[in-house]
Amino acid sequence: MIPLARELQDIVGAGWVKSGSSDLLAYTSDGLPGYRRDPLLAVFPGSRDEAIAVVQLLAKRNVSFVPRGAGTGLSGGALADGSVLIGMQRLRRIIELDAENRTARVEPGVVNVHLTRAATPHGLHYAPDPSSQSACTIGGNVAENAGGPHCLKYGVTTNHVLALTVVLPDGVVVQLGSATQETEGYDLLGTFVGSEGCFGLVLDVTVRLTPNPEAVRTMLADFTTIDAAARATSDIVASGIVPAALEMMDAPTIQAVESSIYAAGYPVDAAAVLLIELDGSAAGIEADAERVVALCRSAGARRVEVAADETQRQRLWQGRKKAFGAMGRVSSHLVVQDAVIPRTQLPAVLREIAAVAAEERLTVCNVFHAGDGNLHPNIPYNANDPDESARVHRAMGRIMQACVAAGGSVTGEHGIGLDKLDYMPLIFSDESLAAMCRVREVFDPGRRANPGKVIPVRACREWALAPAAR
Amino acid sequence: MSHSATHTTARTTALPGSPLEQAASGLDMCVHCGFCLQACPTYLALDDENDSPRGRLVLMRGLLEGELNPADPDVGTHIDRCLGCRGCESACPSGVPYGQLLEATRATLAQHRPIPLIARVILAVFRNPALLALALGAARLLRATGLTRLLARLPGRPGFPFAMVESTRPLHTPTRYANDVSPSGTTFTLLTGCVMEGLFAHTNRATERVLEANGFGRQDTANQGCCGALHAHAGDLASARALARRNIAAFERSSADLIVTNSSGCGAMLREYPHLLADEPAWTERASRVAARVRDVSELLAARGPRPGAAIPWRVTYDAPCHLQHAQRIVAQPRAVLSAIPQLDLVPLADSDQCCGSAGIFNLVEPDVSERVLETKLRNIQATRATLVATGNPGCLMQIGAGLIQAKSSARAIHPVELLDASYAAQAQHRADP
Ligand SMILES: Cc1cc2nc3c(=O)[nH]c(=O)nc-3n(C[C@H](O)[C@H](O)[C@H](O)COP(=O)(O)OP(=O)(O)OC[C@H]3O[C@@H](n4cnc5c(N)ncnc54)[C@H](O)[C@@H]3O)c2cc1C
Ligand code: SF4
Ligand code: SF4
Numbered sequence: 001m002i003p004l005a006r007e008l009q010d011i012v013g014a015g016w017v018k019s020g021s022s023d024l025l026a027y028t029s030d031g032l033p034g035y036r037r038d039p040l041l042a043v044f045p046g047s048r049d050e051a052i053a054v055v056q057l058l059a060k061r062n063v064s065f066v067p068r069g070a071g072t073g074l075s076g077g078a079l080a081d082g083s084v085l086i087g088m089q090r091l092r093r094i095i096e097l098d099a100e101n102r103t104a105r106v107e108p109g110v111v112n113v114h115l116t117r118a119a120t121p122h123g124l125h126y127a128p129d130p131s132s133q134s135a136c137t138i139g140g141n142v143a144e145n146a147g148g149p150h151c152l153k154y155g156v157t158t159n160h161v162l163a164l165t166v167v168l169p170d171g172v173v174v175q176l177g178s179a180t181q182e183t184e185g186y187d188l189l190g191t192f193v194g195s196e197g198c199f200g201l202v203l204d205v206t207v208r209l210t211p212n213p214e215a216v217r218t219m220l221a222d223f224t225t226i227d228a229a230a231r232a233t234s235d236i237v238a239s240g241i242v243p244a245a246l247e248m249m250d251a252p253t254i255q256a257v258e259s260s261i262y263a264a265g266y267p268v269d270a271a272a273v274l275l276i277e278l279d280g281s282a283a284g285i286e287a288d289a290e291r292v293v294a295l296c297r298s299a300g301a302r303r304v305e306v307a308a309d310e311t312q313r314q315r316l317w318q319g320r321k322k323a324f325g326a327m328g329r330v331s332s333h334l335v336v337q338d339a340v341i342p343r344t345q346l347p348a349v350l351r352e353i354a355a356v357a358a359e360e361r362l363t364v365c366n367v368f369h370a371g372d373g374n375l376h377p378n379i380p381y382n383a384n385d386p387d388e389s390a391r392v393h394r395a396m397g398r399i400m401q402a403c404v405a406a407g408g409s410v411t412g413e414h415g416i417g418l419d420k421l422d423y424m425p426l427i428f429s430d431e432s433l434a435a436m437c438r439v440r441e442v443f444d445p446g447r448r449a450n451p452g453k454v455i456p457v458r459a460c461r462e463w464a465l466a467p468a469a470r
Numbered sequence: 471m472s473h474s475a476t477h478t479t480a481r482t483t484a485l486p487g488s489p490l491e492q493a494a495s496g497l498d499m500c501v502h503c504g505f506c507l508q509a510c511p512t513y514l515a516l517d518d519e520n521d522s523p524r525g526r527l528v529l530m531r532g533l534l535e536g537e538l539n540p541a542d543p544d545v546g547t548h549i550d551r552c553l554g555c556r557g558c559e560s561a562c563p564s565g566v567p568y569g570q571l572l573e574a575t576r577a578t579l580a581q582h583r584p585i586p587l588i589a590r591v592i593l594a595v596f597r598n599p600a601l602l603a604l605a606l607g608a609a610r611l612l613r614a615t616g617l618t619r620l621l622a623r624l625p626g627r628p629g630f631p632f633a634m635v636e637s638t639r640p641l642h643t644p645t646r647y648a649n650d651v652s653p654s655g656t657t658f659t660l661l662t663g664c665v666m667e668g669l670f671a672h673t674n675r676a677t678e679r680v681l682e683a684n685g686f687g688r689q690d691t692a693n694q695g696c697c698g699a700l701h702a703h704a705g706d707l708a709s710a711r712a713l714a715r716r717n718i719a720a721f722e723r724s725s726a727d728l729i730v731t732n733s734s735g736c737g738a739m740l741r742e743y744p745h746l747l748a749d750e751p752a753w754t755e756r757a758s759r760v761a762a763r764v765r766d767v768s769e770l771l772a773a774r775g776p777r778p779g780a781a782i783p784w785r786v787t788y789d790a791p792c793h794l795q796h797a798q799r800i801v802a803q804p805r806a807v808l809s810a811i812p813q814l815d816l817v818p819l820a821d822s823d824q825c826c827g828s829a830g831i832f833n834l835v836e837p838d839v840s841e842r843v844l845e846t847k848l849r850n851i852q853a854t855r856a857t858l859v860a861t862g863n864p865g866c867l868m869q870i871g872a873g874l875i876q877a878k879s880s881a882r883a884i885h886p887v888e889l890l891d892a893s894y895a896a897q898a899q900h901r902a903d904p
Binding site for chain 1 (some may be wrong): 564
């Protein structure tokens with residue numbers, strides 16, 4: 001055992017440092033299929049003090065580290081290439097839930113849906129609801145600035161985080177933001193949210209809780225062409241109605257969901273469905289629902305079904321939220337993509353994606369947050385077929401280029417991590433990337449927190465010259 | 471861009487001809503989404519991804535690809551610690567056949583290292599009808615003399631097995647009631663099982679009475695025996711297959727329409743006989759025909775809409791046995807059975823779909839993990855303030871029952887069918903002396 005492992009054991013106890021290759025194997029991958037990186041060690045602090053002591057020791061020994069939550073990230077952010085992995089899953093206490101002020105302070109390993117579960121008896125919920133909410137952690141959500149279907153109306157993670165306690169890579173503990181939302185000074189909180197583990201380790205998170213809406217209407221609209229579904233999306237948003245969520249799934253996605261245990265009763269012969277949710281006061285909702293139904297119909301919907309009760313609503317949502325997982329049954333491997341385009345470009349870009357898929361002889365499963373133009377084209381394929389792999393690689397590049405050409409961006413919510421490094425120069429100039437490097441230097445001058453992620457090394461000239469910190 | 475996988479689909483395997491290699495295509499279905507993590511009792515108890523479904527699948531792949539050594543105890547530990555509860559399957563959108571992969575992995579590991587001694591002893595007893603009868607007879611004797619009540623007081627692990635036996639003491643004196651319903655034409659035969667008939671004979675009789683009271687005609691099947699589930703779960707596939715063949719032959723001789731089980735672990739096993747015997751073409755077809763006749767008692771009763779009995783105004787909660795909920799996907803039916811009892815106060819149990827830690831012989835082989843999983847279950851039960859916990863599997867009845875006894879709780883575990891039986895008996899009583 002290397003000496004560092006022994007020192008870490010002195011902090012967290014013998015069972016909570018993994019060093020053997022068989023013990024580490026489960027920690028060599030995260031939610032992004034197809035990537036593997038071997039950490040030097042993995043350490044699992046059992047308290048906030050242990051976490052601080054771990055980071056301080058690593059600072060003293062000049063060793064780089066990577067935070068890990070539930071490992072559901074889809075950009076390889078929690079992969080540790082020769083660094084120490086700090087697993088935060090043991091820190092999963094809800095420290096305080098203040099129903100009156102509608103806030104909660106939680107440890108970073110709390111699972112997203114557990115927070116909502118704890119808030120439910122008070123008529124509250126935690127609004128950012130990534131599809132992975134039954135697994136992912138609040139710490140991971142903060143690091144990725146996670147979004148979710150209901151972020152269309154309620155905003156993403158950054159809009160719901162009030163304060164963070166963070167241990168910086170040099171071991172100093174700081175408080176960012178405040179529960180009372182004072183906004184003096186620089187907005188360091190906003191800078192930290194979405195920093196993908198590169199600015200330090202989150203120790204606790206104070207979030208805003210949202211009152212449950214008085215009334216909810218959930219609708220499933222069924223279309224025979226993707227174009228019509230895209231048109232309906234634009235029409236609904238243009239009408240001034242702000243749906244709580246507006247999600248699209250295409251035929252291959254529907255079929256994967258319907259053959260899984262999360263079968264939701266989606267029409268398997270549809271070219272696309274829209275899952276639309278309205279919420280708000282009981283007074284206005286019926287009128288808005290009728291308008292949405294009419295807009296779908298006039299865009300060409302075959303059928304619009306309104307969920308009869310909470311059970312059916314949950315069923316419709318479960319199908320959507322488990323869609324990515326359900327694609328595992330289509331083929332042995334899967335690539336996941338995440339891009340944002342201006343909503344008006346939806347029909348054109350979706351046509352382009354279909355054309356690319358046809359030319360490359362691939363199946364693209366589209367399941368995405370249509371309301372805010374956040375696309376997720378996913379391609380199931382067989383990685384053992386070199387020809388198919390090459391076509392997938394080409395198709396993904398072409399799709400990303402089409403999104404950027406349409407005025408879009410290369411990530412909506414999954415982050416850059418390792419996976420999207422190559423796309424950063426597509427959207428940012430050298431100067432912008434260099435500015436980001438300088439911000440990172442402020443938090444992590446030693447460049448030891450999640451090295452090699454987010455910004456391509458060559459973008460930071462002086463980083464490219466210096467050997468990576470270990 | 472995520473290009474081709476480093477975790478390649480392993481067809482160039484390090485374990486040629488192994489059961490794991492045969493099951494390998496199931497590994498490919500895992501997309502690493504992590505949705506199974508929070509469904510896994512051992513992950514929640516141990517906080518290590520190596521003890522999670524996703525982590526164990528990674529280990530299986532490592533074994534298959536030769537990166538891990540099947541004799542490596544660090545790998546075996548995590549596979550041993552799996553409850554086999556299949557809670558992960560109920561959470562998995564991709565449909566990874568985890569239970570099959572686990573059995574295949576255990577069978578593969580068994581070729582490279584011995585099955586733990588205590589497990590071997592237990593499995594040998596269950597394989598041998600005479601030894602099994604002796605062991606169950608001894609347990610009954612201890613129970614009858616009241617010694618188990620005494621020995622169950624030994625704190626902690628030494629007392630636990632005695633508490634398990636003590637928990638099988640019938641809660642109500644079985645009474646026969648006149649059966650005023652004429653058989654509907656559908657006939658059933660009961661899988662009497664080994665532990666069920668040995669320690670839960672009262673539950674078996676209650677099952678027969680309740681089904682007859684709902685119009686099903688009974689036929690008995692001789693020469694049936696242990697279903698082999700314990701052996702299959704532990705990786706002893708040869709013994710499991712031998713037991714399966716014996717049961718298939720026995721039930722083929724029965725002309726009953728349906729084979730009824732009241733032990734969800736056995737029911738799941740019977741339904742999986744075709745998979746277990748997939749390599750024996752002469753038997754696969756026969757196994758499928760037998761499997762197609764298998765029903766859990768709750769399925770049969772719920773489908774009929776069980777006739778109501780007399781009121782039992784008790785507070786009861788329901789805990790779902792894993793092999794009913796996750797393996798057989800029978801979720802609503804047991805609750806439907808209970809709601810046939812007027813005035814029964816059926817209160818929900820938090821995380822009722824999570825394993826209690828019994829998992830066949832797991833509680834005897836991996837007592838530490840089992841205990842931690844049970845603790846959570848007992849805490850949730852206590853929060854319901856129910857006096858009875860209904861659950862339809864002998865392992866769960868004994869695990870929860872023993873846990874309650876050792877925790878000095880006044881609550882008891884009971885099979886749902888026995889509650890319905892008690893309700894029918896009370897009704898007959900009322901009619902007899904109004
Ligand atoms: C099926 C599926 C659906 C998904 N749907 C969505 C969706 O709808 N919207 C969405 O936004 N994302 C989605 N994701 C992506 C993923 O779930 C989110 O990015 C989530 O926020 C990751 O959380 P995690 O706990 O798994 O973090 P991990 O994957 O473990 O880590 C992610 C990043 O966070 C950092 N990190 C983790 N904990 C800490 C900490 N305590 N301090 C500092 N840094 C930390 C890590 O270093 C890493 O860079 C989905 C993923 C899957 C598999
Ligand atoms: S839920 Fe299924 S696909 Fe997802 S990680 Fe678990 S086993 Fe794999
Ligand atoms: S079978 Fe149960 S214990 Fe084993 S991995 Fe699945 S959920 Fe966990």
